[in-house]
Amino acid sequence: MSSLLIITGIASGILYGLMALAFTFLFRTAGIPNLAIGAMGTFVALLALKIYAPIGLPYWAGVLIAMLLGMAMGAASELLVFRRLRGADPLVFLVATIGLNLLLFGVAQYLWAANEPYRFPGAYSPSGTVIVDGLSPQAVAIFIATAVVLGLLSALLYRSQMGREIRAVAEDPAAAHAIGLSVARAHLIVWMLAAAIIGLAAILFAPLLLLDTSVLSLVMYKAMGAAVLGGLGSLVGAVVGGLLLGLIENLVVPFAPSARDAAAFVVIVLVLLLRPQGLFGRTQIKKI
Amino acid sequence: MIARVRSFVVTPNRRGHLIAVAILALAVIFAPAFATSYLMLQIALVGVFAIGAFGLVVLTGHGGQFNLGFAGLMALGAYTAAILQQHGVSLTAALVAAVAIGFVAGALLGVFAYWLSEFAMAVVTFAFGIFVDQAVRAFDGLTGGFSGIVLPRLSLNLVYYTVWTCVAIAALLAWGMIAGWLGRWLRAVRDNAIAAEQLGLPVKRVKFQGYVVTAPFATLTGGLYAQALGYIAPSAFQVVLSLAFLVIIIVGGVTSLWGGLIGATLWVAVPELTVDVPGLYPILFGALTVIVLIVVPGGAMDIPAAIRRRMHRPRRAGAAEVDLSAVAQPAGPAAAVRERE
Numbered sequence: 001m002s003s004l005l006i007i008t009g010i011a012s013g014i015l016y017g018l019m020a021l022a023f024t025f026l027f028r029t030a031g032i033p034n035l036a037i038g039a040m041g042t043f044v045a046l047l048a049l050k051i052y053a054p055i056g057l058p059y060w061a062g063v064l065i066a067m068l069l070g071m072a073m074g075a076a077s078e079l080l081v082f083r084r085l086r087g088a089d090p091l092v093f094l095v096a097t098i099g100l101n102l103l104l105f106g107v108a109q110y111l112w113a114a115n116e117p118y119r120f121p122g123a124y125s126p127s128g129t130v131i132v133d134g135l136s137p138q139a140v141a142i143f144i145a146t147a148v149v150l151g152l153l154s155a156l157l158y159r160s161q162m163g164r165e166i167r168a169v170a171e172d173p174a175a176a177h178a179i180g181l182s183v184a185r186a187h188l189i190v191w192m193l194a195a196a197i198i199g200l201a202a203i204l205f206a207p208l209l210l211l212d213t214s215v216l217s218l219v220m221y222k223a224m225g226a227a228v229l230g231g232l233g234s235l236v237g238a239v240v241g242g243l244l245l246g247l248i249e250n251l252v253v254p255f256a257p258s259a260r261d262a263a264a265f266v267v268i269v270l271v272l273l274l275r276p277q278g279l280f281g282r283t284q285i286k287k288i
Numbered sequence: 289m290i291a292r293v294r295s296f297v298v299t300p301n302r303r304g305h306l307i308a309v310a311i312l313a314l315a316v317i318f319a320p321a322f323a324t325s326y327l328m329l330q331i332a333l334v335g336v337f338a339i340g341a342f343g344l345v346v347l348t349g350h351g352g353q354f355n356l357g358f359a360g361l362m363a364l365g366a367y368t369a370a371i372l373q374q375h376g377v378s379l380t381a382a383l384v385a386a387v388a389i390g391f392v393a394g395a396l397l398g399v400f401a402y403w404l405s406e407f408a409m410a411v412v413t414f415a416f417g418i419f420v421d422q423a424v425r426a427f428d429g430l431t432g433g434f435s436g437i438v439l440p441r442l443s444l445n446l447v448y449y450t451v452w453t454c455v456a457i458a459a460l461l462a463w464g465m466i467a468g469w470l471g472r473w474l475r476a477v478r479d480n481a482i483a484a485e486q487l488g489l490p491v492k493r494v495k496f497q498g499y500v501v502t503a504p505f506a507t508l509t510g511g512l513y514a515q516a517l518g519y520i521a522p523s524a525f526q527v528v529l530s531l532a533f534l535v536i537i538i539v540g541g542v543t544s545l546w547g548g549l550i551g552a553t554l555w556v557a558v559p560e561l562t563v564d565v566p567g568l569y570p571i572l573f574g575a576l577t578v579i580v581l582i583v584v585p586g587g588a589m590d591i592p593a594a595i596r597r598r599m600h601r602p603r604r605a606g607a608a609e610v611d612l613s614a615v616a617q618p619a620g621p622a623a624a625v626r627e628r629e
Contacts, residue, residue: 033407035531084582090406091348095538096581098531103574109567221414221527228411262422265415272408273400 005250011139011208013246017239018146018201019223020230024238025153026194027227029170030187032082033090035097038220039104040195041202042213044069046112048203049120059120063203070199071192078191083184101217108213117212120203142204149197150239156193157235166190218261225268231281241279308546316452320445328448329516333556334549335451336512341536341548342462343505348534349542350471351498352478354410357397358506359529360417363424364393365507366514366525370437371430379442379450379515386511387504394503401495417527424522436521439514447515454512458505462545465501474498535577541589550588 019037026034048066052059077100085092112118157163168176169186177183202216209215226245230237245264252263271279316335320328340358347353355361365386372382393416400412424431431437465471473494476484485491514520536555541547554576562568580587584594 033410081578081582088581088585089352091352091354091542092538092581092585094354094410095534096578098535099574099577099581101531101574102535102570103578106567106570106572106574110565110571111567113566217528221418225411225415228408232407258426259422262419265418269400269412269415272404272412276404276408 005253006247007139009247009250010243011142011246012250013243014139014142014146014239015201015205015219015242016222016226016245017242018142018149018197018204019219020226020238020242021146021150021153021235022194022197022201023223023227024230024232024235025197026190028233029166029190030082031090031170032093032097033224034194035094035220035224036077036101036104037198037223038217039101039108040070040073041198041220042211042216043104043108044073044195044199045120045202045206045211046108046118046213048199049118049206059207062120063200066199066203067196068199070195070197073199074191074193074195075188077195078188082191083187086183086187105213105217113213117210117215118206119210120206136208138204138207145200145204146239149200150235153193153197154235162189222264225265228278229268229271231275231278234278234280237278237280244279305546313456320448325444328444330556330560332444332448332451332516333513334553335455336509336516337533337536337552337555338455338549339458339512340506340509340533341540341552342458342545343502343509344533344537345543345545345548346462346465346471346474346505347498347502349537349544350466350478351474351495352406353401353474353495353498354406355397355413355499355502355506356410356530356534357413357416357420358533359525359527360413360420361390361393361503361506362510362513362529363420363522363525364389365510366520367424367431367437367510368507369511370439370514370520373440374437379446383450383454383508383511386507390504390507391500393507394500395496397503398496398499401499402492414527414530417530421522421525421527424525432521434521436519436524437514438519441518442515447512451512451516454508458508459545462505466543466545470494470497470501535573537587539573539577539580539587541587544587544589547587547589 019041023034023037026032044066047069048062052062052065057065081096081100082093085096155163157167165176165181166186166189168179168181169183173183176186202211205211205219222245223242226241227238228241229245230239230241245267248267249260249264252259256263275281316331319331323331340362344355344358347355368389369382369386372385373379377385397413397416401409404412425433428434473484473489476487476489477491477494481491484494510525513524517524532555536551537548538551539547539554540549540551554573558572559569562572584590586593
């Protein structure tokens, strides 16, 4: 077992984890299972590339731009679509995000499919540099960014007034509204934050992935799996779930190279059977 | 739309539906006399996708259960039929085998519903789809791997009429399910599982039965898809297809079989009309989905009712509010919030 596989596993695992974080955050606070993560990320990352590269701005400016674009896109999704659907069935949300995914994927294809895949200038200009075999500075940067995002998000959610409001709205929208909290505002903030994380994840991984218009959809499915693995609702669980998933599918490679994608999902199904609430989830008592 | 049962069975005027069925039947029977062979193939494909949509209308529309493994089920049916036909089995027997394997796969998936939540089921069925896809690529001795299988040549007429005979049978069966005890039980589980359980309904068994009886629709769709294409490969059953089926039934009207047919028609027709522009097809379909959900939550089948609602609505009420009242369940915190806002 080479350390290379473990390092690649962790690197791709963090991508799943960061995406799963965005998925879990939105699902938990607004009840929306967002299947548009893949297309949103692709769209934001490519748009950011088109903005910062021609001007000659550094990569980190691009990261910032991507996060801002993500926020704008999250706000637009909430204001134009999901605000009008509030109170609808989970199925409606699911299909709405699938529709959004199709729409953004189509726009990305129309605008950028001709020249794909795109090569992003990485965080450190000689993009070939490695610290250890398989571990690039970019991967380290991603690792740090994920830890920071997780920390900030947890602090925001559990240590600030805004976080308390968001949690109150997530727990019981009617009661939160009754005590004067704005459900609309909480959902808007949540959407903007979740979409900013999606943008961040997409642009951080673009230099490693050779971004094309469809590569992030498989990542999105894995991220969903990671979120479920971590027990939908636990932010730490999402990141750990992503890491586990990345490790498992890379460690399977020496034994059965073609079983890479299947292995990850077999593990998810097994975990669900043993712990239906996921690794970090709590069992919820249903109210009648 | 989940909360409201808009099945055509339940509406009092069944006559309109019978007339529509008769017109559709005549159109389908006599279309080959006028249509080019290309158009005939497209009409056949509409029928192929409609069958799968019928299954999902029963399971998701009436049962509220997710199955994101539809592409996997389709692949299963398609490869079962194709491999049998390669070994000289007749078309009818191959399709029957495809249906049979659908029951087996449905039972396999449905068992999970005994101890998993709806959302976890979505992930499990999705995993099943990925699993089938990988299995098809791995067992390349049997399935031809990437290069796929070329089916025995069938005449277009045979394919066309076989498909639409199957559509008729599938529609009848789905209608029977929706109108009968299974549909009633599924709707009870969908609307309030806890209340259903209190009333003595075996909720988990109902979910299981829902998966078992609807999976064959998907495998039959796969088997017929193989006949219509004349050639199958793993790329024909990408996971996106599973999501596409959800979009198909939502666009048409999630609890209506007509809606499934309308959705399938759009799914086949829209790419045909937009081949020249890259990306236009997903743009149109995505936009259509989102707009339908916002403007006519009941899907295409709900358009007349939505227009009526719009014309009779009180002057000062917002459009979204009026439409949402049709979607949301009457009880629950979200509804309460909406009322207060």
